[in-house]
Amino acid sequence: MKSENRGALSDIRVIELGQLIAGPFCGQLLGDMGAEVIKVEPPVMGDPMRDWGHGEAKLWWEVVARNKLSVSANLRVPEGQSIVRRLVEHADILIENFKPGTMEKWGLGPDALHAINPRLIIVRVSGYGQTGPYASRAGFGGIGEAMGGWRAIVGDADRPPSRMGVSIGDSLAATYGCMGALAALHARERTGKGQIVDSALYEAVLQVMESLVPEYVVSGHVRQRSGSVLAGIAPSNVYPCSDGEYLIGANQDAVFARLCAAMGEPGLAQDPRYATHLARGERQAELDARIADWTRTLTVEAVEAAMIAHSVPAGRIFGAADMLADPHFAAREALVEVDSPRWGTFAMQNSFPFLSETPGSIRTLAPATVGADNHRVYRDLLGMEEAELERLRTGGAI
Known part of the structure; x- marks a missing residue:
């Protein structure tokens, strides 16, 4: 060629x-x-x-x-x-x-x-x-x-x-x-x-490595391994669906409110436990569990449709076969x-x-x-x- x-x-x-x-x-x-x-x-x-x-x-x-x-x-x-x-x-x-x-x-x-x-x-x-x-x-x-x-x-x-x-x-x-x-x-x-x-x-x-060193120097914070999440950044994780997994990133206040609306729980965005970035970070595991209870009742396709409709950053977990079949890649x-x-x-x-x-x-x-x-x-x-x-x-x- x-x-x-x-x-x-x-x-x-x-x-x-x-x-x-x-x-x-x-x-x-x-x-x-x-x-x-x-x-x-x-x-x-x-x-x-x-x-x-x-x-x-x-x-x-x-x-x-x-x-x-x-x-x-x-x-x-x-x-x-x-x-x-x-x-x-x-x-x-x-x-x-x-x-x-x-x-x-x-x-x-x-x-x-x-x-x-x-x-x-x-x-x-x-x-x-x-x-x-x-x-x-x-x-x-x-x-x-x-x-x-x-x-x-x-x-x-x-x-x-x-x-x-x-x-x-x-x-x-x-x-x-x-x-x-x-x-x-x-x-x-x-x-x-x-x-x-x-x-x-x-x-x-x-x-x-972002602010890893300055965080340690100024406040003594040592970043730790945290699996599929970034500690204190919530919700941002991979969630189970009835036929696979789906990644959702809704840690910003306005985006979180849109996610709550997609879940049929708009009032959750005003709940003091989750209303702010810091509050969501403190209850990260609890919030992830709540979102997972919703996503696992739906297919990946249904969750994706809801995220697109409510303008929530989210996406499928792509492998090579998915890339080859995807219209955006094409x-x-x-x-x-x-x-x-x-x-x-x-x-x-x-x-x-x-x-x-x-x-x-x-x-x-x-x-x-x-x-x-x-x-x-x-x-x-x-x-x-x-x-x-x-x-x-x-x-x-x-």
């Missing part, structure tokens, strides 16, 4: 050295926005993400490697490192998510790369950042989620901390790395110089179909957010083989002759 590239970053070239999730997801975001992303993979085996996923078909690679070219280079040997230096001459952004110090060990640290291309923006994603006493430690997404405060407050109070069903720590760090790269591109317009974007997993998680093209020689036609998430004038897009499938674009990139961009390519192949550098 190929489509016109109207993306905002269509004039930007990215070299992606990272593997697994955090680095490659940053590359995916930039590629979706139009950048040419040249992914450098280890020869033969490639990025481990090629074999990741759930179920019989491992499709994670198809999402995280879309809109990318694949070249192979062994970064542990001088010839492979030399290839990266040559690529950097033609690049705007380089992404890496190796353990801090690894790039320097390979002679590919920021000083060396900026000596080649002073305009280069280097996105470095790591567990703990490039500095500080923990910088040299190995770090994965779950560790960043724990250190950043996420795991401590997710799950039920009487059970160990839970995790989300997705790698949120990695994805957040990648997203902040992408955001930093975009800011650095803008700064480069003024200064003419590139810079380093240092995105740490634990800091990306910390950034979305109208917004939130899911798009791609045609793969290996997997046939299947759907995946589109490029977000939507830009009105320079929209992102899925233009090409994930590279099917490691080094699928070696000839195109090494010959056409770097000017390598066939004899040099053969020498590098024979020597194991590509």
Whole structure:
């Protein structure tokens, strides 16, 4: 598949050295926005993400490697490192998510790369950042989620901390790395110089922890795990219906009054026990039980109709099948179909957010083989002759 590239970053070239999730997801975001992303993979085996996923078909690679070219280079040997230096001459952004110090060990640290291309923006994603006493430690997404405060407050109070069903720590760090790269591109317009974007997993998680730290400093409050609710925010929960579950969020006074009307109990909104935000929070479990007594007498469809009629924020709990069948997903093209020689036609998430004038897009499938674009990139961009390519192949550098 190929489509016109109207993306905002269509004039930007990215070299992606990272593997697994955090680095490659940053590359995916930039590629979706139009950048040419040249992914450098280890020869033969490639990025481990090629074999990741759930179920019989491992499709994670198809999402995280879309809109990318694949070249192979062994970064542990001088010839492979030399290839990266040559690529950097033609690049705007380089992404890496190796353990801090690894790039320097390979002679590919920021000083060396900026000596080649002073305009280069280097996105470095790591567990703990490039500095500080923990910088040299190995770090994965779950560790960043724990250190950043996420795991401590997710799950039920009487059970160990839970995790989300997705790698949120990695994805957040990648997203902040992408955001930093975009800011650095803008700064480069003024200064003419590139810079380093240092995105740490634990800091990306910390950034979305709202007022967790200030609450502790000012009032000594320690947030606790509270299952499906936020303590003191009521009503906002998943409620049982006769044929499933339904999420309702009506914690604001006026919205709560509309929920009460939908339940056929308009006077409940003036009841001193529930009339204010603080009062509802103090009786959260009691109020949730009362709402559940109503919802369980109705189907999901009936509860949804009542919520829509009374303008109460609410929604179904969506799985993949629900998304594929939903008219809003279809109208917004939130899911798009791609045609793969290996997997046939299947759907995946589109490029977000939507830009009105320079929209992102899925233009090409994930590279099917490691080094699928070696000839195109090494010959056409770097000017390598066939004899040099053969020498590098024979020597194991590509």
